[in-house]
Amino acid sequence: MRIALFITCVNDTLFPDTGRAVVRLLERLGHEVVFPENQTCCGQMHYNTGYRRPATRLAVRFVKTFGDADAVVVPSGSCAAMIRDNYPRLGAGGSRLSRKVSSLAPRVYDLTEFLVDVLEVTDVGAYYPHKVAYHPTCHGLRMLGLGDRPYQLLRAVRGLELVELEGATECCGFGGTFAVKNGDVSSAMGADKARHAVETGAEVLCAVDNSCLMHIGGVLSRQRSGMRVAHIAEILASTEKGGSSDPRPDDVRTAKEAATR
Structure with a gap:
C-alpha cells in the first residue's frame, strides 16, 4: 500500500x-x-x-x-x-x-x-506511562465521526491511564479564524476547557488536532498548571525501546503559543 x-x-x-x-x-x-x-x-x-x-x-x-x-x-x-x-x-x-x-x-x-x-489495529505497541485525558476536537467528532477510535487506541497503550474529561464534546474555542475574530469568546471557551482538563488530574491532554492543543496548551501554560499537551500520534509512536515517552516541555509550548499572539 x-x-x-x-x-x-x-x-x-x-x-x-x-x-x-x-x-x-x-x-x-x-x-x-x-x-x-x-x-x-x-x-x-x-x-x-x-x-x-x-x-x-x-x-x-x-x-x-x-x-x-x-x-x-x-x-x-x-x-x-x-x-x-x-x-x-x-x-x-x-x-x-x-x-x-x-x-x-x-x-x-x-x-x-x-x-x-x-489497518484494523488498536494495539500499536505503544508505551506511555502517563495519566492522560483525551479532548475530541470538533472536526474529528462532528464532521469525521471518529467516535471511540481514539479511545480504543489509547486504552491499548501500555502504562497509560486514560481518564474522563468533563465537557469533552464542548468546543475548545480555537476554531482557526474564530479565535482571531472572536478573541474574548475564544479565550473564555479555552479557559473552560483548560479548567476541565486540570480537574481530571491528568498529566497530559491529547487530541487529534495540534491547533486545538495549541489553544488549550497556551491557557494551561499561562496558568502554570503543570499539565502538558501531546498529539495522539506522539503517544502512539512512543515505546519502551525508542521514541520519546515524555510530554512536550513547557518551554516548547510557550514558544508555540507565542506564534499565535
Whole structure:
C-alpha cells in the first residue's frame, strides 16, 4: 500500500515532531510512508473566510499531489474534514476537479481512522506511562465521526491511564479564524476547557488536532498548571525501546503559543 503523509501547514510549521511520530508509528507497523514535497495548505482558512477561489486552487494542488496515493494519512481532524467534506463543494458537479475529488476523498484518513478501520489495529505497541485525558476536537467528532477510535487506541497503550474529561464534546474555542475574530469568546471557551482538563488530574491532554492543543496548551501554560499537551500520534509512536515517552516541555509550548499572539 502506498501511504502518503499530508502533514498540514500547522504541523509542518509548528509541530514537526507530530509528522515524524506518524512516520515512526506506521513504519513500526510495517508500512512505507512517502512524503510528497509539493504539498502545501489544504485551504481551510481560505474556505472558512469566503476566499473560495484560492481554496479551489489549493484543492487542485492537493489532488494533483496526492492523486496516486492508495491512502493519505492526515494527523489533523480539521484538515482531513476540509478535504473530505468541503472539497466536494468547491468543484461544480461533473467538473474535472469534482471527479478527482470524488475519487481521492474516500482515500483520505485521519490517523486514528486509518489505524482502526484500514489497518484494523488498536494495539500499536505503544508505551506511555502517563495519566492522560483525551479532548475530541470538533472536526474529528462532528464532521469525521471518529467516535471511540481514539479511545480504543489509547486504552491499548501500555502504562497509560486514560481518564474522563468533563465537557469533552464542548468546543475548545480555537476554531482557526474564530479565535482571531472572536478573541474574548475564544479565550473564555479555552479557559473552560483548560479548567476541565486540570480537574481530571491528568498529566497530559491529547487530541487529534495540534491547533486545538495549541489553544488549550497556551491557557494551561499561562496558568502554570503543570499539565502538558501531546498529539495522539506522539503517544502512539512512543515505546519502551525508542521514541520519546515524555510530554512536550513547557518551554516548547510557550514558544508555540507565542506564534499565535
